Amino acid sequence: NAGVTQTPKFQVLKTGQSMTLQCAQDMNHNSMYWYRQDPGMGLRLIYYSASEGTTDKGEVPNGYNVSRLNKREFSLRLESAAPSQTSVYFCASKIEAARLGKLFFGSGTQLSVL
Amino acid sequence: KNEVEQSPQNLTAQEGEFITINCSYSVGISALHWLQQHPGGGIVSLFMLSSGKKKHGRLIATINIQEKHSSLHITASHPRDSAVYICAVRSQKPEGGSEKLVFGKGMKLTVNP
Numbered sequence: 016n017a018g019v020t021q022t023p024k025f026q027v028l029k030t031g032q033s034m035t036l037q038c039a040q041d042m043n044h045n046s047m048y049w050y051r052q053d054p055g056m057g058l059r060l061i062y063y064s065a066s067e068g069t070t071d072k073g074e075v076p077n078g079y080n081v082s083r084l085n086k087r088e089f090s091l092r093l094e095s096a097a098p099s100q101t102s103v104y105f106c107a108s109k110i111e112a113a114r115l116g117k118l119f120f121g122s123g124t125q126l127s128v129l
Numbered sequence: 130k131n132e133v134e135q136s137p138q139n140l141t142a143q144e145g146e147f148i149t150i151n152c153s154y155s156v157g158i159s160a161l162h163w164l165q166q167h168p169g170g171g172i173v174s175l176f177m178l179s180s181g182k183k184k185h186g187r188l189i190a191t192i193n194i195q196e197k198h199s200s201l202h203i204t205a206s207h208p209r210d211s212a213v214y215i216c217a218v219r220s221q222k223p224e225g226g227s228e229k230l231v232f233g234k235g236m237k238l239t240v241n242p
Binding site for chain 1: 131133162164170171172173174177215217229230231232233234235
């Protein structure tokens, strides 16, 4: 039981390049989330998916797109990376049906955009 | 004013000390999470509570809904407790809106041997 698996762990991009961050969970969770973490700030929600086939914008969605490919997988895409997107990205999941369910996080992706 | 405030921002303690980390919030909530982020970056959920107190090993989390305040206590602290501790609140749904999870900035704890 791997929990939440997030890839890659590190990535360096040039401005304008695109990339996709992959996230998969094997806990049969309904809800999945993408956060970014910047120095001196709390985690901020980029996008979330309450269930397979649905996605919604979070607090900072500009410059990102997401796909909930199936119940297990939730990917985050940067179409044209900008230096402002340099950050650490975390995928997370939880069982929404258990309303007070714990969050489970991936190990994070450190992204630098030059 | 941030919706979730943590204090102190940094704390250095000696091994064995009793440590208290505070979290205050300004919105109505349905639940509060305490998370631990180790130097390697991984984030682990420690507690999720909506009332009262929870205990796991040397960690105790309490919440006072009326005062909008939660504390995380570490008894007999150890260098392996060195990490960033993050408080997050699940805010209640505003009319017509949806719940959201709001994170504090975290508190960096260093426990020296």
